[in-house]
Amino acid sequence: MCVEPAPPPSSRLTRRGVIAGAAALAGTSALLATATPDAAAARRDLSSGGDLVVDGGALLDPATGDVIEDAVVVIKGGVVRAAGSRQQVATHVPADAPVLQAHGRWILPGLVDAHIHLNTAAEARDAVLRGATTARSGSTNFYQDIAVRELARQMPQQAPRLRAAGIFVTPDLGDTILADPDLAPLARLRDGVRSAEALRRVVEVNLARGVDTVKTRVNERAGLPEQDPLVQVYTHEQLSTIVAAARRGGKGVLCHSYSEKGCHDAVRAGIRSLEHGVFVGEHTLHEMRRRGTYFTPTLTAIAGLVDSSDPILAERGRTYLPVLKRAVLAAHNLGVQLAAGTDSSGGKVQPIGREVELMRAAGLSALDAIRTATTGAAKLLGLEGTVGRLRPGFTGDMVVLDGDPLADVTVLKKPACVVRAGLALR
Structure with a gap:
């Protein structure tokens, strides 16, 4: 089943409807509204x-x-x-x-955290205090990252300068469909967001809400024991549809990935950066170097699986982390650009310095590891002229x-x- 013909998404909803709701969920509107008149004036000055x-x-x-x-x-x-x-x-x-x-x-x-999920004002403040003054969102369920981005503009001491990704382009949107009336037609799709029309629709709605980048996936998740992160959920053709739709809006795509085939399909589709990428192989790394595709390995998140109380996740962490470290070093040696990202989510913000520590442990020099969270990540975000030095x-x-x-x-x-x-x- 395809999406029935529908009018283009309305950008008028960005501030007055959908995003206002996201701000309420994130707690950013409450933070801005509770300021006294004197504090509000000071906020404008700063x-x-x-x-x-x-x-x-x-x-x-x-x-x-x-x-x-x-x-x-x-x-x-x-x-x-x-x-x-x-x-x-x-x-x-x-x-x-x-x-x-x-x-x-x-x-x-x-420092720059190139992959983080900031759903609340409290998480945003925590990220800054831990050293991440600039960040790129790895998506949120209800556009909360767009609200956090606005908070950062009005009260920079409360949030990192943020590149927002809006909602995840994934086969099963779940309750995210409730976030936006322009997503409502997708609720009738038996197979989820898989057709070219449905994929374009989710990207177009994100663009209408003002995202800075688009987030999608090629594999299932490693952090859910019932999923197999080596199972591919989108084909090269589907990923190419997503990338093309994002490019029409002038945006790049970051792609959640694990398997070598999934990584290769995503890179060939034209993504801007490969996220996680545990089993990325040399063939794909060469292609990434040729295309200028970035690698954001999120070592912190993979290392965090080791301490999971779930035996499946703990075993994945023990198995995946050394593989990913080898991939990071191979990528670096081949000249693939690396960016640091913690993949923090669920209310717990990891210090971006932990990702730098793991980059160093993977074999990078201290200076090169620092660059992944400064000049390298800044370039990925298109901020190399203002951030990282x-x-x-x-x-x-x-x-x-x-x-x-x-x-x-x-x-x-x-x-x-x-x-x-x-x-x-x-």
């Missing part, structure tokens, strides 16, 4: 960011690997105006700006660390302080 001088500390540029001792970073209106040695920056330091002392510490750009014109996001991450990347898991758009959070 929506573009704050002013801050970070004084002292060793400044690491992930792009070059250069380290500047006793550095100073000047942020104005949430944007870096100067960064370098004390002598270089001295004439740019305003007399009245707040100062964050970083002597004896290390200064890095804010602390240079003039870049966003004033940073993590201040108690130790040298080039000697021990685990210090990234517990930042001493996080700065979001020039606003020091702790």
Whole structure:
């Protein structure tokens, strides 16, 4: 059964209907509405960011690997105006700006979590405090990520700068159909979202709601014991339909994947990034390098399966993690671009520094592991000109660390302080 002819999705619902409901579910509308008049005025003043001088500390540029001792970073209106040695920056330091002392510490750009599920304002705040000042959504059930993205724009200290994916393009939408009246015709499909018309419809509805990227899958899930992550749910042709529909809206596609055949079909279909990809093989990695396809392995999520109380999931974790580490190192050695993502979901946010730690454990150098959560992930998100470095014109996001991450990347898991758009959070 195909979708019956229906009018194009209505973009008018984006703010006044569907997304308003998503904001209520995410708790973002309540957070914005509870501000006092004075706090609301302050929020408007800080929506573009704050002013801050970070004084002292060793400044690491992930792009070059250069380290500047006793550095100073000047942020104005949430944007870096100067960064370098004390002598270089001295004439740019305003007399009245707040100062964050970083002597004896290390200064890095804010980290990027390229695969995370943020369903609530509380989760968004937790992600920032754990170092992820920028993120890409791995989808939400009811467009909550679009609401979180708006929260980040109005109150940057409350949420990472976010690339939203909206709802998952998957055969069984489940209760997600209730999220949007323009999805209602899909409820009558006996076989789920599989026909070309149905696949295009879900993508088009996402685009009408204002997503930044589209999320789909090629395999079943590893985190559900009743599913087999090596079973393929979409063919190359179906994936190509999804990619083509997303491209018509100017968006790329991230694809949940596990099996080698599924990975290869997804890459050939033209996806922007391969997610998880435990059993991706050398043949597909070569194709990824040729096409410029990114690899977001989400090692944190796979490692987390090891501690599951379910024996099937625990065994998957023990089996999959070493395979995925080998795939990550093979990808890196072949020149495939890697991006760090925790795949945090279900209310528990993992520090993006944990993913960097696992990248290092897979065999990457400390600097290359850091790049997966800075310059590499920023490029995947199309933010390489504003995120991932602390240079003039870049966003004033940073993590201040108690130790040298080039000697021990685990210090990234517990930042001493996080700065979001020039606003020091702790």
